[in-house]
Amino acid sequence: MRIILLGPPGCGKGTQAEIICKSFDIPHISTGDILRSNVKRGTEIGLAAKEYMDSGRLVPDKIIIDMIKDRFLEADCKKGFLLDGFPRTIAQAEALDDLLQKMNIFLDYIINIDVPDEEIIDRISKRMSCSNCGEVYNLIFKKPKKEMTCDSCGLKLHQRDDDKEEVIRNRLEVYRKQTAPLIEYYKLKIKNVDGKKNINEVTKDILNILKS
Numbered sequence: 001m002r003i004i005l006l007g008p009p010g011c012g013k014g015t016q017a018e019i020i021c022k023s024f025d026i027p028h029i030s031t032g033d034i035l036r037s038n039v040k041r042g043t044e045i046g047l048a049a050k051e052y053m054d055s056g057r058l059v060p061d062k063i064i065i066d067m068i069k070d071r072f073l074e075a076d077c078k079k080g081f082l083l084d085g086f087p088r089t090i091a092q093a094e095a096l097d098d099l100l101q102k103m104n105i106f107l108d109y110i111i112n113i114d115v116p117d118e119e120i121i122d123r124i125s126k127r128m129s130c131s132n133c134g135e136v137y138n139l140i141f142k143k144p145k146k147e148m149t150c151d152s153c154g155l156k157l158h159q160r161d162d163d164k165e166e167v168i169r170n171r172l173e174v175y176r177k178q179t180a181p182l183i184e185y186y187k188l189k190i191k192n193v194d195g196k197k198n199i200n201e202v203t204k205d206i207l208n209i210l211k212s
């Protein structure tokens with residue numbers, strides 16, 4: 001199964017991606033996670049990407065497309081994949097089309113999780129993550145068992161630099177200008193899901209689409 005999960009930052013893509021990938025046993029490919037891991041390890045990609053990420057701008061297409069090309073070469077992608085946070089521009093979507101054509105494979109589903117801006121700002125400002133394992137929590141919907149502590153590693157949770165309110169506003173603007181046009185690009189295939197519902201209901205709606 002090959003899936004693209006689209007939607008603004010903070011719409012719940014990451015949480016839903018993990019659930020879907022577990023149920024279909026496919027790898028979760030998040031360009032944001034790959035970039036954060038590169039920043040943490042101080043790689044060349046990480047050094048080039050950090051400034052863009054900290055200010056909420058998109059990392060240049062070439063870096064992202066090369067990263068995805070490499071990721072597709074890994075053996076686990078033979079089972080399929082779920083793309084989370086990619087593509088984010090029309091140029092990336094065209095590069096993906098090219099790549100899939102060369103590999104002679106097709107996308108099965110493109111799902112868009114829709115959430116209005118004001119709700120996103122409210123949600124992201126309550127989002128915390130573990131800098132060790134990357135697990136993401138929300139102080140309203142997905143609270144850690146112990147205050148500000150990761151359930152899995154027991155380390156302190158922190159707010160991502162790019163989850164601060166002024167950066168979120170910028171990320172939303174970038175999303176509306178550069179990523180939302182993908183909804184039109186994929187209009188023949190895209191299925192919309194109401195992301196205002198709670199996590200379980202959104203999962204149910206997505207699974208219904210994937211089983212249809």
Ligand code: AMP
Pocket residue numbers: 009031032033035052053054056057058059060064084085086087088092162171
């Ligand atoms: P995310 O975790 O998906 O919200 O991504 C965090 C940040 O990584 C974004 O705000 C961008 O700076 C960068 N990023 C992630 N994916 C992409 C992409 N496909 N194209 C460009 N920049 C990206």
